[in-house]
Amino acid sequence: MKKSILLLFSLLVILSLFSSLIIAETCENLHKKVCGTTPNSLIGYGAVDICNNCYACGVKDNVCPEDFYSIVTHKHGSCRNCPDPDCSATVEGWVKSIEGNYIPGAQILISTGTKQIPLQDTDGTNVTTDNQGHYSSAHAIAGLVKFYASYQDYDTEIISTEIIRGSTGNVINITVSPGACNSDCTDKFGTICKARCNGVNGCEFTDGRLGDVSSTSSYTSEYIASRCDGYVPGTRFPVYENATNIVYAQCCDMGKIVQPRPVLQTTFAPGTTDCIENLGTHVIKAKYKGQTVKVVVKSWDSTC
Numbered sequence: 001m002k003k004s005i006l007l008l009f010s011l012l013v014i015l016s017l018f019s020s021l022i023i024a025e026t027c028e029n030l031h032k033k034v035c036g037t038t039p040n041s042l043i044g045y046g047a048v049d050i051c052n053n054c055y056a057c058g059v060k061d062n063v064c065p066e067d068f069y070s071i072v073t074h075k076h077g078s079c080r081n082c083p084d085p086d087c088s089a090t091v092e093g094w095v096k097s098i099e100g101n102y103i104p105g106a107q108i109l110i111s112t113g114t115k116q117i118p119l120q121d122t123d124g125t126n127v128t129t130d131n132q133g134h135y136s137s138a139h140a141i142a143g144l145v146k147f148y149a150s151y152q153d154y155d156t157e158i159i160s161t162e163i164i165r166g167s168t169g170n171v172i173n174i175t176v177s178p179g180a181c182n183s184d185c186t187d188k189f190g191t192i193c194k195a196r197c198n199g200v201n202g203c204e205f206t207d208g209r210l211g212d213v214s215s216t217s218s219y220t221s222e223y224i225a226s227r228c229d230g231y232v233p234g235t236r237f238p239v240y241e242n243a244t245n246i247v248y249a250q251c252c253d254m255g256k257i258v259q260p261r262p263v264l265q266t267t268f269a270p271g272t273t274d275c276i277e278n279l280g281t282h283v284i285k286a287k288y289k290g291q292t293v294k295v296v297v298k299s300w301d302s303t304c
Contacts, residue, residue, distance in 0.1 A: 044081030083143030102133025
């Protein structure tokens with residue numbers, strides 16, 4: 001009898017584990033985007049549906065969608081284009097100067113988008129190079145990522161690569177060089193915007209005062225430089241908006257973008273209100289393409 005109960009319990013455990021591997025590539029009750037994209041593991045923006053909870057790539061939630069398998073697509077979840085902090089691999093490498101000398105004490109950075117974050121090991125400590133310029137980590141974020149090195153006032157090359165979840169033997173060597181400035185406000189390698197370059201060698205970050213839209217905006221070139229420091233050229237962020245326009249600065253002396261604010265249609269066309277009674281209007285704040293917008297909802301009773 002005890003053996004039968006134990007066998008039944010074991011089968012239930014196995015079935016439970018197996019069922020946890022069955023996922024829906026697109027969560028049915030989606031409450032989040034995957035790096036701003038509708039979940040789809042086939043194009044590297046995965047999400048896993050576990051007990052009606054949606055776990056998307058790119059979010060630190062102790063769930064790696066790549067650990068799960070779908071009976072719909074017959075593929076594992078994929079976070080290739082939206083690297084997930086819970087999907088990791090092992091990496092190592094050396095940091096050298098442009099002259100070929102090993103650099104000790106350099107901090108290793110990793111990026112899944114436009115901004116670098118410290119590469120960490122499994123114990124949560126930031127990874128730096130030892131006396132031989134060597135570093136290693138068993139907790140590097142997998143996917144399409146970029147590696148950098150930070151050392152004193154040196155500039156770093158950017159190593160773009162793809163790290164496979166659970167893989168080992170990934171060797172990422174990085175070269176650094178004494179800091180310099182290009183005329184477009186990038187560093188020596190031309191890949192990262194540097195606030196220190198503002199006013200040097202012809203570099204001038206976009207002046208955020210934007211007189212063609214508002215003479216009262218106080219965003220100076222120094223402010224734009226500080227916002228853009230460490231980002232890749234072309235990264236943009238809103239610096240001013242009024243009733244008609246939203247203005248974005250583009251990092252690394254790439255000018256500004258002026259976009260009209262969305263126009264809300266809150267009225268009915270002539271003749272369409274003849275059959276309407278008990279008209280109600282509700283205004284709801286929401287997010288659209290990263291911006292706060294007002295959604296106007298109208299409800300009514302039809303008498304026709």
